[in-house]
Amino acid sequence: MFRKRHRKTIGLAAALAALLGAASVSAQEQLDATELVERMSAEIAGLDAFHVDGDAYADARLDAGQIIEHSSQVTLKLRREPSAIRISNRSAEDTKEIYFDDGAVNVYSTAENFYAEAEIPQGVDSMVEFAVDDIGIESPMLDLIAADVADHLLEDMESISYLGTSLIRDRVYHHVGIRYPETDVQVWIASDGRPLPGKLAISSKWEGGAPRFVAFLTWDTNPEFARDTFTFVPPDGAVQIDFADKVTH
Secondary structure: OHHHHHHHHHHHHHHHHHHHHHHHHHHOOOOOHHHHHHHHHHHHHOOOEEEEEEEEEEEEEOOOOOEEEEEEEEEEEEEOOOOEEEEEEEOOOOEEEEEEEOOEEEEEEOOOOEEEEEEOOOOHHHHHHHHHHHHOOOOHHHHHOOOOHHHHHHOOOOEEEEEEEEEEOOEEEEEEEEEOOOEEEEEEEEOOOOOOEEEEEEEEOOOOOOOEEEEEEEEEOOOOOOOOOOOOOOOOOOEEEOHHHOOOO
């Protein structure tokens, strides 16, 4: 009985969403998706510092094939001059943190109490490129750090679409979808005030169950950081390991 009701609910919801979504896009089809992403990118690039908090949800596939969802709280703190970044991903069992500061990157896990450290180029873009390409750090929040977020998001895309407007936590956002060979990315950009993203979704198209990462974002564009915000000090008993051991999150 539950399965039948569940299927019917999904079917009605999908039909209603399709109907309303089509009307929304038709009413505002003049908006250009690429221009919206470029506007968002310029806004982020113009910030000397920012603090983003997010509720994040990531799918995982169990051995039996069941898709489950892990939830966490993510935080991104950035200062452009001198360049420094701190990313935290906190779940009920563990907190993983990435520190970029003064030519060094540190990744730390509270659950295992280990950390990895490497020298890294200075400058936000150089740090991020090195972290992703050379060290293999994976964090969806890095997509919001580049000085030219639009160039990063639009590179290698197959298509980009404006999908209308969405109401998220009492605010209206422009909904943009970007397709890549391996993933689909959706970003919701505020329609009023600063054109900053309020939601980010990344779907892996060819993995079983098409797992997704979704984050709802809240921005502070005028943060005050404590002196030691971006400085990593290994806790007592912490063990240093190599990045070859795949300390990523």
